Amino acid sequence: MTKNLSVLITGCSTGIGFDTAITLSDMGYNVFATARKQSDVDKLKTLDLQAYQLDLMDETSIEQAFNWVIEQTGGELYALFNNGAYGQAGALEDLPSQALKEQFQTNVFGWHFLTTLVIPIMRKQGFGRIIQNSSVLGLVAMPYRGAYNASKFAIEGYTDTLRLELTGSGIQVILIEPGPIETQFRANALAKTREFIDVENSAHKENYKIQIDRLSKEEGGNKFTLPASAVTEKVIHALSSKKAKTRYYVTKPTYIMAFLKRILPFTWLDKILIKG
Secondary structure, three states: OOOOOEEEEOOOOOHHHHHHHHHHHHHOOEEEEEEOOHHHHHHHHHOOOEEEEOOOOOHHHHHHHHHHHHHHHOOOOOEEEEOOOOOOOEOHHHOOHHHHHHHHHHHHHHHHHHHHHHHHHHHHHOOEEEEEEOOHHHOOOOOOEHHHHHHHHHHHHHHHHHHHHOOOOOEEEEEEEEOOEOOOHHHHHHHHHHHHOOHHHOOOHHHHHHHHHHHHOOOOOOOOOEOOHHHHHHHHHHHHOOOOOOEEEEOHHHHHHHHHHHHOOHHHHHHHHOOO
């Protein structure tokens, strides 16, 4: 039933993208897994996955990967799972504009470019699924995650708008909103913090030390953290249901924050979030 359904996934080197690609392939989906580094692409190929290099910072790379997929499928594509992203940590006042540009290029603009390539294919065939991996930080903001917060808030608005604009096209647009998941997210965020933040000369120096210590740990220490497979389960539902949900929450913190955002005054919610 699923063997002819082709799915393009970004950010498959580790974590959510990796788990989703492996699981869907095992289920019989025609999976096309992409990653930014060629070494990760080579690793995916050793697992018998169809894999190709796709760098969300580079539109030429995105277009080449897309063209490769369409060539393999004979011009069809059932679903796109926009997943590749990273988190730029740091207080907004300490972030150079370049840090925000890179955050948005990967987390928003790269997704947009790939999505605009996919939509004409799906319009022509009269069906398709566009699944966007957002975050609880696309629902509520937390300190020292401003660049990532902004990129995910942008994806939330982008996806809601896209869903409205594609009404009647046969294309379903879906948001997945995970909370803490076991991925390489912390390690990547730590690397970006060290790249762009002058910790010693920041008014937030002491807070950075706490954040860096947290990001340096192999495990996040959050009791609500779930494995990447928890997200994969939602992706499977979004792909296989006749009518997918508009939003899929993953992990208790996402459900809790979505609920609190609806019922609490902003000042009360701020007091909770500032401790996060």
